[in-house]
Amino acid sequence: MRTEQDTLITPNRLHPKEGEVIDRATTIRFTFDGVEYPAHPGDTVASALTAAGVQVLSRSFKYHRPRGLLCCSGHCPNCLVQIGDEPNVRACTRPVEAGMEVRAQNVWPSLKRDLLSLTQLGSRFMPVGFYYKTFIRPQKLWPLYEHTLRHVAGLGEVHIDTPLGEFDKQYLHTDVVIAGGGPAGISAALGAAEGGAQVLLFDENPTLGGHLRFTVPLDSSSTPEVSKDLPELLEAANQQPNIAVFTDTSVLGWYQDNWLCAVKGTRLFKIRTKSVVVATGAYEVPLIFDNNDLPGVMLGSAVQRLVHLFGVLPGKQVVIVTANEDGWDVAADLQSLGVNVGAIVDEREPNACSSPYRDGLVNAGVPVFYRHTILEAIGSNAVRGAKIARIDERAAISPTTTQSLNCNLIVISMGWTPATELAYMTGGKSEYNEECAKILPVSSPPGVYVVGRASGTHAVDSQIAEAHQIGSTAAAFAGSGEVNKLTAQSSGTLEPRRTSDRVCVPGNKKRFVCYCEDVTDEDVELAIAEGYDSIELLKRYSTISMGPCQGAMCSMNTIHLCARANDWTVQETGTTTARPPTTPVTLGALAGQNMEPVQTTPIHQWHLDHGAAMMVAGLWLRPNHYGDPAAEAMGVRERVGLIDVSPLGKLQLTGPGVPELLERIYTNRWENLRVGRVRYGVMCNDEGVVLNDGVCAHLNDETWYMTTTSTGATTIFEWLQWWLQSGWGEGIHLTDLTDVYSAFNLAGPQSRAVLEKLTERDLASKAFPYMRIRSAKIADVPCRLLRLGFTGELSYEVHCPSGYALHVWEALMEAGREFGIAPFGVEAQRILRLEKAHIIVGQDTDAMSDPLSANMAWAVKLDKPDFLGKPSLMRISDEGLKQLLVGFKMADPDVVPDEGLQIVEPDADGRLKIIGWVTSSRFSPTLAAAIGLCWLPPELASQDGAPFTIRIDGHLKEARVQHSAFYDPDGERLRM
C-alpha cells in the first residue's frame, strides 16, 4: 500500500493516468546506495528514483561528472548502475524489484561526493588520446598506470566470486523477422503474416507500440488520429496466429544469409530467416552546448516516457529547446499536466512552426523565443537555469542577446536520426538526405527491407501503410503471397527539415559529444587537427561511439562535427561501419548454457565408486589414479593390474583395398601382416611429422582393426575419411568402433592366470604369442583379445561390446582377486611405459617431430614404394637429424625434472645455451631412479651414458643418456 510517507518521498510522481504501466496499488522497496526508496511494480529503477527526486544516477567515465537521465530508453550511458553482482545495468529499462540493491558504480568514495571528479581540474592536460601519448614511457611504469587508470576510468565491476548465471541459447527459424515493434514494425508483421508467412516480431521494450506508447497527448480534445491506431494494431497482431512476439528482446546483429541474433535477458536467440524487415525506429539527437550533460537536461522523448508510462515528472520548471514540432508536443503534454513550461526556445522563425498546440500554448502565456537557442545549462550538480541567446541573420549566435531563464528541467527536442545499424549490417547503402537532414538507407540486399522512422518515414499513418505493403513483400520474398514492387527506400513522408544543421553551440565550458567516453566537441576538433580526419579514424582515436551507446547518442553529431571541421559535406564524411552487437550484451548471454562435452567410459561410475581421481584427456574423463600411482605401477610389475583404456580409438577397415591403404598411411610395411597378427605403426603427414601411432590387427581376409591414441581417434577417423574420399577409398569401408567396444588392459605377470579363469581360449604363449589378436569369450561375452605390451609386462587388451563393459570389468577384477589384482590409472601407466621408454605421441612429440628424430627409425621403411611423408623423411634422412629423442636417467634419483625443462650447456663465453628439453619424466618405483625422455642434439644423444645438465629452478642437475629401455630392455617379460 502507498503510504503517506511514500507520497512525501516521491515528490515527482504524478496523479494516476490512463496508459501508465505501473501498479499503484502495490508499493515495493529497494535501495540505491544504501538508501531505501519506494517503487511500484512496473517502475524501472530510474523511474522510481526520479519519482523520489533523485537526479544524479551515475558519474561519467573519465571526468566523473554527475550524470542523470538523458534518453530514458536504454541507449545512453547516463544511468548505468550496479545491481547486486551485475554491473552496467541500465536503470531506465531494468524493472525494479522488491529488495533490489542498486549501487552507483565507478565512484569513490560516493556518488554524491566523488573525489575522482577532481580529474576535471586537470582536464586541459587530458585531451583526447592523451593516454596514448602519456603513458607509454617509462615502459616499466605501465602496470602502475594501468592499475590507476582502471580505477579512475571505467564502468562497473565484475567480482571474481560472482556465481555463474543461468544463460542459454535458442535457435529460431522463420520466414520473416521484424526488428522493431513500433507502429511500422507491427504493421509490417501484419502484412507479412496476412501473406501467409511465419513472422517473428522483436522489440526491445516490454510492450509493443514504439513511440505511440508515450507520445499520445494528454489533452484528449487534441488527440491526433494516429494515436487511435495503436490499439487496433495491437489487437490485430494479437489475433494473428502467424506472428510470434518477443518483447524485451534486442536484435543484436545481422550476419550473412539472414542469420540474426537477438537477446532477451539471459537468453540469446540465433535466428535463421528468409527475409528481414528493419523497423528499429529512430534515436532522438542531443544538442551540444555548455554543460549539456548536467542532470536535468533530458531528451523530449525521455520526458514523455517518464510522464506517460510511469507517471513521473522529472522537473517542475521546464525550458524546452527545439527545432521542430516534437518540442511543442512535449510542451503541450507538460502544460496539460499543470507543469510550468517556463519557455519554448525554438531555433526556427515563427512562420516555420506549424504545431497544432502553438496557439494554445501561447494563449496560456508560455513565453516563446523564436530564432533562439540554448547556450548553457546552469548548475553544478543539477540544472538550475538555462542561458539562451538569439541567432542572427547569418545563423550565428548573438552574444549580446544572452539571457538566463530559471528552470530545473531542460528538454532537448532537436530532431531524430534513424536507427539503421541493423540495416547497414546487411550491406545496405545510405545517403545523406538534404530534405530532412538525415542519413537514410537507399538500398538493401534482396530480402532485407527498412520501414518506418528507420527509413525516414515520419508520419505514423504513412509508416503503417507503407510497412504493411513491405511486410507483404517480405512474405512474398520468403515464398508466401505475391511480390510487391516496393523497395527498401522510403516512399512516405519525411520529417520536416530542421531549421539549421546546428548540432553544437559554442561556449567556454564542457560540451559533450560522446557521453560514454566523455569526449567533447573540442576533443573532436583536436583529433581532426592531429590528422584523424576520416570518420573511421576519428572513431578509433577518440573512442566516440565505442562505448555503451554504440553511437546511438553521438554518431550523427560526430559526423556533423567532422564534416564541419574538414569542410566536407555530410555525404562526403560518411558513416562508421555498423557491427554487432547493436547494444551491449553480457558475455554470459553470448556463451549460453555451459555445454562442454564430456566423454565417459561405460565404467565411469565404478571408477568414482572406487576412489579414482579423474583427469581430463581430450574430452574424456579418465582415472588418473586410485590413490597411489606408484603402488599401482608396482602392482603391475609384481602381480597384475587392470586399466580402463576404452578411450583408445578403434577403427575397422574392410575391403580388398585396405592393405594398400595401410601401406600409404603407415611408415612401415603392412602387406605382409598375416591374419591374426598385430603390428605397431606410425602415421605421418606430408611433412613427415608424426600424427598418431597405434597398432593395427589383421582380423580376417578383408577386415582390419586399427587402434589410435585416445585423444586422436576422431582426428584420425576424419583424416582417413578424407583420404578415402580423395581417391584412396576404392574397395575400402571405414567404420568407427571406438564406442562400440570398451577396452581394458590386463597387465602383469599374473595376467594370463587371471584371464584363463574367464575363457576357454588357449592363452599359452605358443597358441597366443605376443602381438597377436584372437577372438574369445571372456566371462561369456564375445571379445577381441590383443596381446600387447605398452606397460612392458605380459598383458592382454580385452575389447568387449560396451554394453557388457561393467560385467567384463567386474569379472576380471573378481577373477584377479586371488592374484592381488588392482585397478591402475593413467599415471601408473605413464610410469610403466616410461620405464620401457615408449613414447606418447603429442607429449614426447610435437608439431615438428618426425619419426626418425623420435628414435623410431625402426618403424620407418624408406624403401617402401610410397607412403605419406616419405619424401620429407628421405630429405631429413639425407640432411641428418637436428634433434634426437632419447632416454635419460638422473644422477640424483630423488631429483625429477619437470616436463618441459630446458637442457643447457655453456657456450664459449660461459653463458648457458639451450640444447634440448625434457618431454617426459617420472620417478620409477621399479628402478628407484628418476628417468625420462628428452630431445638432445644427435651428437650428444648418440653417446650412451653421455652426461648433460638440466636446469631445475636455476640449478644445474646432471643426467645421463640411456639408449636402452630402463626396464626389461630385451622385452622378455612381454613374451612370457
Place this chain on the structure above:
Amino acid sequence: MSTSKTPTKLTPLRSIAQRLGATFTEEQGWRIPEVYTAAEGEITAARERVVLADETPNGKLLLEGDHADSVLMDALDLGSLQINEGSDRIYRLRNDIFFMSTPPGREVRVQKKLTTTSAVSKQFVTITDITHGRAEIRVIGPDSQELLSKVCGLDFHPSAFPNETAKQSSLAKTTQLIIRRDIGELPAFSIIGTQSLGPYVWDTMMEAGREFGIVPIGRAALAALEEE
C-alpha cells in the same frame, strides 16, 4: 572357463537412472529403467510437456557400400529412399550409407540376413552392428521441438523436419543422428550418438528442459504411450 553370471547389458545412462531413483527391468538382455516416479505421471508429462527416455537397447545397424540400397531392397523389400528419408526405420544418411534401427535384440537376425544377401549378391557392402556404441535418447512431448531448439540449430518444425526423417547435426556441440519418430500426434525425436557422450547429452537436455518441466520416463510409460 566362464563365470556363472549371465551377462547383462547396461546402457551408458544407467548410472543417471539409478541416481534419479529408477526401478529397472530387463529387455533382450538390457537393463533399462522401468519407472522413475510413477508411470501415470510420466505419461502425463509426455503428453503435456516434454520427457526423455533411454532407448539405447534399440538395435542399430550401419550399412555402407555403393550397393547397400540393392542389398536392402533384396533382403527387406525396401523402396528407394532419398538422403535423410526413412522408411520402416531404415534411414539413408548418405548415398552409400544407411542407418537401420530395430527393436531390441532383432538386430542380430537382421544383420545375419543382410550379410547373407550381400554375400549372395557378391556386392561389397559392410554391415556393422553399432548397437553397443550408440546411446539413444528419445525426446517426447509437445515441448520437444522447443527443447531441441535450445541445443541444436536445426529447424524442428514438421514442415522442415517431417516424421520419419533423419538428420545428422551438431547437438550440444556433439555430433548426433536425429530421427523424428512421432508417437501418434505426439512429437518425438530419437537422439542417437556415441555412447560415451550419452550422459553428457542427457544431462544437457535435462538442464535445457528444466523450464518446460522435463522429466525422465521409463519403459512402462513409453510402452503405454506407444500403445495408444
